[in-house]
Amino acid sequence: MKPNSQVVELQDMAENPSFRKDFPVSWEELHRNARALAWRLAELGPWKGIVAITRGGLVPAAILARELDVRLIDTVCVSTYDHQDKRESKLLKAPIEGDGEGWLIVDDLVDTGRTARVVRDLLPKAHFATVYAKPAGRPLVDTFITEVSQDTWIFFPWDIEYRYAEPIAEIRQKR
Template identity: 65%
Template sequence: MSKADRYNKMYPISWEQLHRDCRALSWRLLEKGPFEGILAITRGGLVPAAILARELDIRLIDTVCISTYDWKVQEKKATVLKDFKGDGEGWLLVDDLVDTGGTARLVREMVPKAHFATVYAKPEGRPLVDTFITEVSQDTWILFPWDSETQFAQPIVKVSQENNS
């Protein structure tokens, strides 16, 4: 199966839903802290990190920059564009999603003592995350609001019929 074929479903997330889910994640993280700071995995972790920083009243924010995805095609190897000094102790590591776990494994090696939280998790990457809100199937592409625009969508039954013909 090609990488583009592994996503059979699309799960669009609105700005409002993302905000609600991040607030729900904040509630779960309250008992895990306090945290010294937030370490956001860019780019997907930036928006959740901003919401979590507000809700948990965390002012110290840093980033670890990893490049792994290009739309629906996952590159063969993750590229570290910016790392983090330290083992992550006392830090909250944040990303939007854990998918296959490739990025998560790499960042876990970099900051093994950080508490890793994602908003969404898929089964393959789920064991690498300490806290998350919503699990989605492995074959679902999560369409984040920063990657989309409002347009007409075919009813699910018609899309299903087109895929089966």
């Protein structure tokens, strides 16, 4: 997202027919959900290590690593979106070698599942965990915490800042 452009982005989003609802997530909410994910994953471990899908998976991976006492952390670098526009998934850096058995793959969310499919193909035996899931990507995730509808765009705390919020009545008047 461009700096200082949240209002513009939210208006863009309202005009984007694919994403009709916005779902802003605070740092506290993300932390709480990532810890809830850690409780579930703690029962399924122990884990050899974590593979974080950059960049969105880095913050949840750090929280999970702390909670699960995992010190071995790798990354797989995949880029699929240019803000809300989908592109070809590009693999910029591969993760550990092997089939991923005993490893945890972590991302912030699955949306269409395109990114997840790329990483699952690389590490077919790893356990795939995300904080959020949309219905199209849900079958690709082993463990997640919160489901949101497909027409929702999740705004993560690292992509937003505190701003004046227009009253709902005024937003509705303009539609």
